Amino acid sequence: MSKRTASDPAAAAPVGAQPDIERQLLAIGAAAARAGVSERALRYYQQLGLITPSGRTPGGMRRYSEKDLERVVRIRELQNLLGLNLDEIAVVLRSDDRMAEIRQVYRDARTGAAERQRLAHECLILQEDLRATVEGKRVALETFLADVDTRIERIREVLKDDGPKKRPRSGVGKS
Amino acid sequence: MSKRTASDPAAAAPVGAQPDIERQLLAIGAAAARAGVSERALRYYQQLGLITPSGRTPGGMRRYSEKDLERVVRIRELQNLLGLNLDEIAVVLRSDDRMAEIRQVYRDARTGAAERQRLAHECLILQEDLRATVEGKRVALETFLADVDTRIERIREVLKDDGPKKRPRSGVGKS
DNA sequence: TTCAAGTCTTACCTTGACGTCAGGGTTGGC
DNA sequence: GCCAACCCTGACGTCAAGGTAAGACTTGAA
Numbered sequence: 001m002s003k004r005t006a007s008d009p010a011a012a013a014p015v016g017a018q019p020d021i022e023r024q025l026l027a028i029g030a031a032a033a034r035a036g037v038s039e040r041a042l043r044y045y046q047q048l049g050l051i052t053p054s055g056r057t058p059g060g061m062r063r064y065s066e067k068d069l070e071r072v073v074r075i076r077e078l079q080n081l082l083g084l085n086l087d088e089i090a091v092v093l094r095s096d097d098r099m100a101e102i103r104q105v106y107r108d109a110r111t112g113a114a115e116r117q118r119l120a121h122e123c124l125i126l127q128e129d130l131r132a133t134v135e136g137k138r139v140a141l142e143t144f145l146a147d148v149d150t151r152i153e154r155i156r157e158v159l160k161d162d163g164p165k166k167r168p169r170s171g172v173g174k175s
Numbered sequence: 176m177s178k179r180t181a182s183d184p185a186a187a188a189p190v191g192a193q194p195d196i197e198r199q200l201l202a203i204g205a206a207a208a209r210a211g212v213s214e215r216a217l218r219y220y221q222q223l224g225l226i227t228p229s230g231r232t233p234g235g236m237r238r239y240s241e242k243d244l245e246r247v248v249r250i251r252e253l254q255n256l257l258g259l260n261l262d263e264i265a266v267v268l269r270s271d272d273r274m275a276e277i278r279q280v281y282r283d284a285r286t287g288a289a290e291r292q293r294l295a296h297e298c299l300i301l302q303e304d305l306r307a308t309v310e311g312k313r314v315a316l317e318t319f320l321a322d323v324d325t326r327i328e329r330i331r332e333v334l335k336d337d338g339p340k341k342r343p344r345s346g347v348g349k350s
Numbered sequence: 351t352t353c354a355a356g357t358c359t360t361a362c363c364t365t366g367a368c369g370t371c372a373g374g375g376t377t378g379g380c
Numbered sequence: 381g382c383c384a385a386c387c388c389t390g391a392c393g394t395c396a397a398g399g400t401a402a403g404a405c406t407t408g409a410a
Contacts, residue, residue, distance in 0.1 A: 027356075027357075027407095028358095029355095029356065029357080038398075038399080040398060040399060041398065043358095044397070044398060057406075057407080058406090059357085059358090059405075059406045060357085060358065060359095060405085061356085061358075061405095061407080062357080062358090077315075077319065080315075081315050081316050082319075083255065085396070085397090086396075086397075116333075117334070120330055120333045120334050121334065123330045124330045124331070127323060127327045127330065128327060130323055131320070131324070131327060134316065134319060134320050134323060135320065137256070137316060138320055140252075140256050141256055141257075141309065141312060141313050141316060144252060144257075144309060145306070145309050145310065145313055148302060148305055148306045148309060149306065151274075152299065152302045152303060152306060155295055155298045155302065156299070158291075158295045159292070159295050159296065159299065202377095203388095204385095213368075215367095215368060215370085216367080218388095218389095219368060232376075232377080233376090234375070234387090234388090235375080235376080236375095236376065236387055236388075237387080237388090254367095260366070260367090261366075261367075262366095
């Protein structure tokens with residue numbers, strides 16, 4: 001495999017403007033630390049096709065961009081919040097990617113109105129699908145929480161009218 | 176091992192009244208089916224000390240009560256909704272048990288007011304601890320959902336003012 | 351140039367939560 | 381009393397999601 005000496009692009013870029021791609025890429029150690037995961041996890045996610053480091057050094061070392069890290073964070077969210085496994089997460093991420101792809105085409109001036117319409121509609125479907133999953137989870141969780149709150153309220157009442165001087169009557173003594 | 180011919184209790188019990196303990200106990204197959212888990216799971220949960228079938232036949236077969244099943248359902252909830260592992264679930268269940276225990280003592284007429292106070296307070300701590308866990312999860316999920324909703328809303332607007340006759344300006348074309 | 355620190359790939363190991371199978375015991379209806 | 385259906389206790393298998401270790405290669409500072 002032929003190689004370049006690297007760092008030829010952005011050699012002397014104007015400082016303020018577009019921060020320039022290819023700068024600010026982290027090695028796997030730093031990336032893992034910042035994303036709060038292990039290096040192994042990063043390699044594993046890559047192996048499953050969930051992420052791809054934005055770059056590699058000529059010697060073959062992975063380099064992660066800020067965007068890559070956001071993606072990792074997304075993975076953890078989907079794992080922890082929704083309890084999805086990595087296969088399911090792959091689906092969600094692919095949908096995310098499709099969204100980005102669509103945005104590209106959408107921005108393109110040559111895209112016709114009808115096409116735009118169709119693309120936006122596709123986005124909608126993708127997102128509403130995800131929304132349904134999340135919403136289902138939310139409702140279940142809300143119900144669960146309400147249940148806990150009921151118990152707490154019952155105990156609180158007991159404490160309240162038990163504290164002053166009355167005698168207990170119910171509350172804790174109920175299933 | 177000496178044995179009885181079984182089914183001597185509740186042989187001719189009055190139908191309506193207290194359904195009588197020891198009746199209505201399910202064998203593991205039926206229990207698993209009703210709880211929506213595998214037989215293996217039931218045995219496994221027992222092995223970890225999460226549940227204990229209310230009874231055994233003289234021959235050693237497990238018999239599950241309705242309460243046992245509720246407990247199993249609880250385990251699944253804690254697994255799926257909160258993403259707790261079985262060790263963590265054990266903690267929650269032990270807290271549940273402590274609650275029940277307290278209710279017993281609480282109901283006892285001999286328990287003094289000060290003691291009742293203390294017990295109720297202990298319950299409160301236990302439940303509020305659980306509540307905190309759930310609430311944290313809920314907040315995170317809510318945030319996530321809001322994010323999805325924002326995306327959806329953005330797309331919807333594009334579809335709206337793109338549909339009639341205007342030309343696209345933003346919406347999908349934004350990160 | 352050299353060297354320590356960091357990375358690379360490959361490959362086997364671990365943990366949690368069960369699945370599955372074998373070999374034998376139990377139940378309950380006939 | 382008999383038999384099919386069910387259940388018992390081991391014990392080994394499996395799958396996801398990484399952990400860990402080995403041996404070689406890269407990198408960057410001195």
